[in-house]
Structure formats: C-alpha cells, structure tokens
Amino acid sequence: MQNRYGKLASWVYNLDKPIGRSFGDQEYYRQRLEHGDDGPILEPAVGNGRIFVPLLEAGFRIEGFDASDEMLDYCRNECRNRSLAASLTRQTFEEFSYEKRFAAIIVPAGSFQLVTDVVSAGAVLKRFYDHLSPNGRVIIDLDAIGGFFGPSGSIRSWVAEDGDLLTLTDHRVETNYIAQTTLSHLRYEHWHGGNLVTTELDLFKLRWWGVNEFSLALRAAGFTDVVVSGNYRYGKAPQKDDEIISFEARRPANG
Ligand SMILES: C[S@@+](CC[C@H](N)C(=O)[O-])C[C@H]1O[C@@H](n2cnc3c(N)ncnc32)[C@H](O)[C@@H]1O
Incomplete structure (x- = not known):
C-alpha cells in the first residue's frame, strides 16, 4: 500500500x-x-x-x-x-x-x-x-x-520527546515521465540507546x-x-x- x-x-x-x-x-x-x-x-x-x-x-x-x-x-x-x-x-x-x-x-x-x-x-x-x-x-x-527532481538519498533525523532518535532515508526509485509520478522508498527507523527498536518502509508516490x-x-x-x-x-x-x-x-x- x-x-x-x-x-x-x-x-x-x-x-x-x-x-x-x-x-x-x-x-x-x-x-x-x-x-x-x-x-x-x-x-x-x-x-x-x-x-x-x-x-x-x-x-x-x-x-x-x-x-x-x-x-x-x-x-x-x-x-x-x-x-x-x-x-x-x-x-x-x-x-x-x-x-x-x-x-x-x-x-x-x-x-x-x-x-x-x-x-x-x-x-x-x-x-x-x-x-x-x-x-x-x-x-x-x-x-x-522542480521539487520532484532534486537529489535522492537524503538522510534526516529527529530527537523525540524522550530522547530517542528517529531517522528517515529517502530513496527515489522510479520516475515515470508519462504518468508524471515519482515513487520513493521512505525508510523510517526508531533508535533507543543505540539499539534499533523498529523500522518501517513506506512506499511514497506523488504526481506532479x-x-x-x-x-x-x-x-x-x-x-x-x-x-x-x-x-x-x-x-x-x-x-x-x-x-x-x-x-x-x-x-x-x-x-
Ligand atoms: C502532507 S500530510 C498533510 C497534513 C496536513 N494537511 C498539513 O497541512 O500539514 C498528507 C496527509 O494525507 C493523508 N493521505 C494520504 N493519502 C490519502 C488519501 N488517499 N485520502 C485521504 N488522506 C490521505 C496522509 O495520511 C497525511 O496525513
């Protein structure tokens, strides 16, 4: 989904x-x-x-x-x-x-x-x-x-209320110039005390x-x-x- x-x-x-x-x-x-x-x-x-x-x-x-x-x-x-x-x-x-x-x-x-x-x-x-x-x-x-064609592969991070770390890696895996869509893999990770608690992969699709x-x-x-x-x-x-x-x-x- x-x-x-x-x-x-x-x-x-x-x-x-x-x-x-x-x-x-x-x-x-x-x-x-x-x-x-x-x-x-x-x-x-x-x-x-x-x-x-x-x-x-x-x-x-x-x-x-x-x-x-x-x-x-x-x-x-x-x-x-x-x-x-x-x-x-x-x-x-x-x-x-x-x-x-x-x-x-x-x-x-x-x-x-x-x-x-x-x-x-x-x-x-x-x-x-x-x-x-x-x-x-x-x-x-x-x-x-223009916002659709910037560099892919960025990694961002946030410190949560309790000090845990959340990271997001964004990989654009497909650009369809006919349908005018991009598909990205958004990989989220939740870290606590240096240990990976959970991870989630979201398929993120947009149309320009x-x-x-x-x-x-x-x-x-x-x-x-x-x-x-x-x-x-x-x-x-x-x-x-x-x-x-x-x-x-x-x-x-x-x-
Ligand atoms: C970028 S956020 C926008 C939230 C808020 N409107 C704002 O301005 O900050 C996009 C929202 O669209 C919702 N969404 C994604 N696909 C949807 C759909 N097919 N129907 C309704 N909501 C959808 C997501 O769950 C998410 O909350």
Missing part, C-alpha cells in the same frame, strides 16, 4: 511539522478563509492538524478527514489537549462523503499530489465540487515541478501537475473563477522559481 503514513511516518511528521508550523500557508489560508462566505470548511487529508488546529482555535468552523488512523490520533490528541471539540473522521479522498455542503474545501501541503492516478484525481475534484455549496471555494496547493494542466482539470470538474498564485501571494501569477502554486476556484452560484 502506498502513502500509508504509518506509525513512524506519523511520528516523524508530527516532530517535523508540529501544530502551527507554517511555510507561509498558515497565514495564507487564514486570510483567504476570512474573505469567504460563512459556512463550514472541510480539510481533506487533515493529518496531525498542523493547519486545522490553529484554524479551529481561531474560531473557524472546520472539519477534517484523513486516511491514516495514526495521523488522526495526533490531531485528536492536540484538540483534546486544547479542549477543542473537533469533527474528525477516517475517510479517503477517493470515497469521502458528507450529508452537508461546505463553504470551502482546503488542501494545503501538496496533499492532493498523493492522488497519483490522473483519472482518480479528476474524480476527486468532482467530489470536492459536489460537496461545496453554490459559490463555495476550493483552495489547493501543489508543489512546483503542470500549472495549466491543473487549471484545466479544475474547469473540467465544473469550477470557475480559477485564480493561480505563486508562493502564497494571492493573485500573483507563479514565477519560474516559485516553490508552491496555490489554486483557488469556485463552484458557480447556479452550478
């Missing part, structure tokens, strides 16, 4: 990207959501709640889902520690379903690129559309293509998108008013070296 975000991967994610850690996205999403219609917000692939928890604390009515129980556990704990009531469920991009409709759906951190089949990705965008109220907005971040390609995919799903922004400057067209491309689009009032 790919993109599983298992026990060690979730632990590392939470150490590396704890609640409130921002890449410019925390401020961007907050600002964009303040401009929107009143109504509930949905964050698919909510993860440990890095973005979700501060938005909830700021008073936004936001709900989330994620495919990984381990990631959801971190998010639930963070909400519990802050006495925040949170609506969090285990669902996937491909099959999620709600009775209600949302004023906005947000997908930060390039999580949409975890949907690696282009036909499934189109169906997920249609599912987003169907879960928005008329005039509702989708806001999705994608990593720029062209800027126009993704705008067309949004339009094909029924969205209008597509605004593409680079590096979290709303309305500023992406430039050559921008690392993050944000797409915002609307379900039409009569759609």
Whole structure:
C-alpha cells in the first residue's frame, strides 16, 4: 500500500511539522478563509492538524478527514489537549462523503499530489465540487515541478520527546515521465540507546501537475473563477522559481 503514513511516518511528521508550523500557508489560508462566505470548511487529508488546529482555535468552523488512523490520533490528541471539540473522521479522498455542503474545501501541503492516478484525481475534484455549496471555494496547493527532481538519498533525523532518535532515508526509485509520478522508498527507523527498536518502509508516490494542466482539470470538474498564485501571494501569477502554486476556484452560484 502506498502513502500509508504509518506509525513512524506519523511520528516523524508530527516532530517535523508540529501544530502551527507554517511555510507561509498558515497565514495564507487564514486570510483567504476570512474573505469567504460563512459556512463550514472541510480539510481533506487533515493529518496531525498542523493547519486545522490553529484554524479551529481561531474560531473557524472546520472539519477534517484523513486516511491514516495514526495521523488522526495526533490531531485528536492536540484538540483534546486544547479542549477543542473537533469533527474528525477516517475517510479517503477517493470515497469521502458528507450529508452537508461546505463553504470551502482546503488542501494545503501538496496533499492532493498523493492522488497519483490522473483519472482518480479528476474524480476527486468532482467530489470536492459536489460537496461545496453554490459559490463555495476550493483552495489547493501543489508543489512546483522542480521539487520532484532534486537529489535522492537524503538522510534526516529527529530527537523525540524522550530522547530517542528517529531517522528517515529517502530513496527515489522510479520516475515515470508519462504518468508524471515519482515513487520513493521512505525508510523510517526508531533508535533507543543505540539499539534499533523498529523500522518501517513506506512506499511514497506523488504526481506532479503542470500549472495549466491543473487549471484545466479544475474547469473540467465544473469550477470557475480559477485564480493561480505563486508562493502564497494571492493573485500573483507563479514565477519560474516559485516553490508552491496555490489554486483557488469556485463552484458557480447556479452550478
Ligand atoms: C502532507 S500530510 C498533510 C497534513 C496536513 N494537511 C498539513 O497541512 O500539514 C498528507 C496527509 O494525507 C493523508 N493521505 C494520504 N493519502 C490519502 C488519501 N488517499 N485520502 C485521504 N488522506 C490521505 C496522509 O495520511 C497525511 O496525513
């Protein structure tokens, strides 16, 4: 199974990207959501709640889902520690379903690129559309293509709360220029007192998108008013070296 975000991967994610850690996205999403219609917000692939928890604390009515129980556990704990009531469920991009409709759906951190089949990705965008109220907005971040072709084989490490060591070795094992995907082997290790406690291998697959390609995919799903922004400057067209491309689009009032 790919993109599983298992026990060690979730632990590392939470150490590396704890609640409130921002890449410019925390401020961007907050600002964009303040401009929107009143109504509930949905964050698919909510993860440990890095973005979700501060938005909830700021008073936004936001709900989330994620495919990984381990990631959801971190998010639930963070909400519990802050006495925040949170609506969090285990669902996937491909099959999620709600009775209600949302004023906005947000997908930060390039999580949409975890949907690696282009036909499934189109169906997920249609599912987003169907879960928005008329005039509702989708806001999705994608990593720029350049980020996919950097050096492979990096080793990173983190010291956990109790002094244990966590390491991550990242090997890109396949690049498919037709499907626009990379497959990496992420090997996580947990060390205690110099002894290996456990190890985990995650098959990590991502898809890259062209800027126009993704705008067309949004339009094909029924969205209008597509605004593409680079590096979290709303309305500023992406430039050559921008690392993050944000797409915002609307379900039409009569759609
Ligand atoms: C990069 S993290 C993003 C977490 C959070 N949104 C943030 O901004 O920090 C990606 C998340 O996507 C989740 N995920 C992976 N595949 C998924 C799928 N098919 N459906 C729903 N969530 C998925 C993972 O479990 C993980 O929590």
